[in-house]
């Protein structure tokens with residue numbers, strides 16, 4: 001006879017554990033099934049370890065610039081990659097232990113280690129055992145895409161997951177992919193001391209951002225010595241004595257024939273993520289996916305099967321820890337509180353954690369133009385921000401777009417020191433659905449980055 005649960009959650013990422021807690025508090029008998037590490041991508045191989053490594057890289061950067069601040073450090077600044085990794089492992093372990101202990105403390109919860117597969121709409125098989133349930137919640141996340149470039153099967157490559165085991169300094173790290181994950185690794189390894197080349201198919205980095213953001217980020221990274229090979233629309237890989245040879249353009253570009261081939265010691269793929277739906281048995285329950293394998297959900301996270309939901313990256317409606325957690329909040333509100341919260345209430349927000357970081361909310365300028373909305377724009381260079389000057393880190397700018405008819409903020413970008421924190425003032429005003437004057441008239445603390453947001457809003461111009 002199969003074991004019976006009120007609910008089964010597959011995947012213990014950023015949404016599953018919180019939902020398990022709420023469901024068990026509501027008196028449901030719940031099983032959570034995880035095939036790798038509790039806490040999922042963010043805790044083990046994503047946000048937490050990368051930001052921990054970014055912090056080590058920043059320490060090296062600041063140490064090298066010590067003289068600019070009047071501080072003398074005798075001798076060469078060296079990075080001990082073994083210690084960098086140990087620090088990262090320790091911080092990841094604290095978070096992983098935190099999730100594990102939290103789940104272990106939940107009454108009515110059974111934690112099962114293993115790969116889960118649906119067998120019909122009410123059954124899940126794991127470790128050979130068939131479980132039966134009334135409700136299924138899929139929180140299976142995604143993994144790094146490995147592109148099918150010619151030669152890929154003959155070379156050694158790294159992904160964000162295997163990068164977590166690196167405890168040495170790659171001599172020359174080639175990163176295929178010039179977007180969020182690739183750029184964080186690029187700056188980090190350059191600061192650790194590697195030569196770094198970023199190979200990107202598109203003509204500019206982080207192509208979903210406005211062009212001026214892409215250019216500014218590229219300039220920041222180039223100033224530190226990161227090399228770029230953009231417009232690499234045809235990539236081939238060959239094993240080489242040193243490591244790998246990457247041919248970036250089948251037909252040479254105008255940039256010159258020298259740019260056509262790079263030889264590196266290591267290669268990292270950062271070309272996007274694919275959902276973990278290829279071995280989940282979705283077809284046995286007739287659950288619909290889109291053409292890329294993401295599970296289709298409605299505005300309240302329901303799949304096409306009424307008692308099955310999908311939260312987090314796997315539903316393709318967000319690709320961040322905060323969107324996965326918000327999915328949990330929406331699902332729990334609908335399931336238990338009679339509160340009809342929905343995904344479409346969410347305003348897009350995210351960061352790019354290069355240094356200085358990029359904080360983003362809402363529409364880009366390109367999206368505003370495309371929408372045809374009559375808009376106002378405000379811009380301020382970080383060189384005008386006292387906090388940035390005091391820290392001698394004046395790269396970047398902030399920009400805000402406002403609906404000219406309603407005075408509501410449509411979107412904003414802060415690329416500059418503390419841009420990832422300062423953007424929250426704008427995020428909150430947008431969530432309050434308040435006009436921009438609310439933040440323009442607020443008194444902010446001096447000297448901070450945030451204090452210049454009211455000044456920027458006081459000088460809006462029509463977007464031509």
Ligand SMILES: Cc1cc2nc3c(=O)[nH]c(=O)nc-3n(C[C@H](O)[C@H](O)[C@H](O)COP(=O)(O)OP(=O)(O)OC[C@H]3O[C@@H](n4cnc5c(N)ncnc54)[C@H](O)[C@@H]3O)c2cc1C
Nearest residue numbers: 011013014035040041042046116140141312313319320321
């Ligand atoms: C390098 C990197 C850096 C990132 N940095 C940030 C950041 O700074 N900020 C941010 O917001 N986001 C960041 N992200 C994205 C963030 O990690 C994800 O958006 C988030 O983890 C998604 O959570 P999730 O719950 O949807 O899935 P996941 O965290 O991926 O969890 C899914 C879990 O399901 C398990 N699983 C899958 N299939 C099965 C199965 N069949 N049976 C059992 N278990 C299964 C997996 O093992 C995994 O543990 C980063 C990602 C990467 C790769």
